[in-house]
Amino acid sequence: MQHAQYPDALCPGDHLVSPRPGYSHHGIYIGNNTVIHYSGLHRNAVSGSVCEISVDEFHAGFGFRVQNNKGRYQGQEAVKRARSRLGEDKYHLLFNNCEHFVHWVLHGKARSQQVNNALIGLTTVVLTGVGRWALKKYRGSERV
Template identity: 55%
Template sequence: MSSSQTSGSIDEQAAATGFSLGAELVTCRSGYAHHGIYSGNGMVIHYAGFAKSLHRGPVEEVSLAQFAGGHDVTVRQSPAARFSGPEAVRRARSRLGEDRYRLLTNNCEHFVSWCLFGEARSHQVRACFVHPRVAIQAVKGLVQAYVAAERRRRASALANNGSGTALAF
């Protein structure tokens, strides 16, 4: 899926590619992969975590376009999943609003793993401990994401202020 598509075409693409209910969706970000559960009708349940800013976010249901954040979305096949389809979505919805995100112990990948397998685990976190180079790349990606989010926040503050001076917070 091209990052230049509009949200309408992303939803059409979801229907065309046949994302199945309860499928694990993955979008690669700068230095890490972001995970969610496809809940149908162009919607995804995910642990927002640091996907939008440095302030952690809760488990939420968002449009496929919001989940993608301008990045390609792929389906990770999980034939050994203990829970699938409507049951995986039910499990994901049972945690909507939860706000206990922790990068190393309760992130978006832990959440999706719990929805599908009943066990919270993160291959990305494990890889960071086993391969320090992976950890360095992840930290670099998170810093880049933070800088980009700060630039967006400041540009928004300037636009909302209208005077061309930054707002003091």
């Protein structure tokens, strides 16, 4: 995690990740100690908009790191893409969250590995439960 002297080490277009209980928050550093992000869950809300905030507001005491995933769009081009969505208020936890936004800014395609991992985990739990139920049902029918 980075804390002190981070503005000197950050470059416009950097992908910032701040760990939170149960998820990670994502934003794009645009220079001058400022981040553009999809606010959403950032302040325990279920909706939000794309906005500019300070780096300190972004990490909210949880710290942050720079995600090294150089995309198709970097530097000022990434900043321009992030700014193009300022004010957008179409946040959706599963389909348009802060990670989707950052991935779109850098790679041109919205995606969220956190959502993918959660859906895989949920599918595994459901399929395990269905499998156990079916096995119990099958074993019960053998006794008849």
